Amino acid sequence: MRETLEVRLFADDAKQFLPPDVGQEIGMSRRVVLEMDDPLIERIRQYEQEKRGQGSLAVTFWEIHRKYTPRELNEAELLWMKVRPLFEPTGEDCGTGYDETRACPRCGFGARQVGPLHLDVKRIPKRDIAQTLGGEIVVSARLAEAMQSIGLRGYELGPVVDRNGKPSPAWNQLLLPECRLELASQTRVGHGFFAPAPDDAHCPEGHVAGFDVLSEVHVQRASVNAADWHCTRQAVGQRMGPYRPRPLLLISQRLHQLLLSHKMKRFDVEVAHVL
Numbered sequence: 001m002r003e004t005l006e007v008r009l010f011a012d013d014a015k016q017f018l019p020p021d022v023g024q025e026i027g028m029s030r031r032v033v034l035e036m037d038d039p040l041i042e043r044i045r046q047y048e049q050e051k052r053g054q055g056s057l058a059v060t061f062w063e064i065h066r067k068y069t070p071r072e073l074n075e076a077e078l079l080w081m082k083v084r085p086l087f088e089p090t091g092e093d094c095g096t097g098y099d100e101t102r103a104c105p106r107c108g109f110g111a112r113q114v115g116p117l118h119l120d121v122k123r124i125p126k127r128d129i130a131q132t133l134g135g136e137i138v139v140s141a142r143l144a145e146a147m148q149s150i151g152l153r154g155y156e157l158g159p160v161v162d163r164n165g166k167p168s169p170a171w172n173q174l175l176l177p178e179c180r181l182e183l184a185s186q187t188r189v190g191h192g193f194f195a196p197a198p199d200d201a202h203c204p205e206g207h208v209a210g211f212d213v214l215s216e217v218h219v220q221r222a223s224v225n226a227a228d229w230h231c232t233r234q235a236v237g238q239r240m241g242p243y244r245p246r247p248l249l250l251i252s253q254r255l256h257q258l259l260l261s262h263k264m265k266r267f268d269v270e271v272a273h274v275l
């Protein structure tokens, strides 16, 4: 696995401490891609902490890119699936009912969907698996059929009701009744790469682990069962408008192979470690 960090920071700040030949300037920012063991990462961290100490900031964007070999992906027991980009409008925006009575007052986690998922079907991205900003996941009829044909486990399918009030033949909602995977402590979670704490998203009741995942995902062996679709007990993210914190989605190797063999469109996976 090769791990790089993409950082964008204000060009004026970059000039203060980064060599001029590192990265490219785009408008007012400088974009830098560094190997994870590059000592410049620590320099950026120190500079960013100083700026934050003064009530300002230099880093405007960061993203970790992990590139695995096909062998690493094909030998993993579980994979972390990232469904991107998230689309709008959400089910809630389209009239899907939610029961908020059992939602945590601190983090909003635990609201239960009531009744079928309503969506503007035309706005679903043209791929086989897609997710709304609110966390609702839909799968194409093609993927639903392929999953049923080999008897995958750990999921249920629900209808997706379009704007005319009719179930869509092209889409199903993917429902994961059991979010039981426990994150292992090796999974680092925090507000951001350069300033993990304080993390307002973290729920002291244990529902939301934090704002973002900062490392590879590690889960506890004792929480893994024989399902093909898994999600973590703890969610990640912060409730903001239509955005809801959501659990991490993990898939079995069997499901990964199904997605590959059917050339399912645009899914992004990383190795998840079972400890």
Ligand SMILES: [Zn+2]
Residues within 6 Å of the ligand: 104, 105, 106, 107, 108, 109, 203, 204, 205, 206, 207, 208
């Ligand atoms: Zn909570």
